[in-house]
Amino acid sequence: MTQPKHGTKPIVIEETAGKKAYCWCGLSAKLPYCDGTHGREQTGVKPIVCEVDKPGRKAVCQCHRTGTPPWCDGTHARQ
């Protein structure tokens, strides 16, 4: 299996409103967004699909230890 590309710090983006799919397997070539690799690699991990209500700056968790997925809650800096 391909090694995850995600890091240990959030990816900060200027997000638009609407339905989004954020990668949670760490293999996407389009981080922080899902590109379907989780299915091709049969990871068993699915993206986090959510509705973004308002456009603006978002920090998408990459350490996968946040308590508020897909958003960073600062856990990466505490542990």
Ligand code: FES
């Ligand atoms: S990257 Fe910040 S909590 Fe995961």
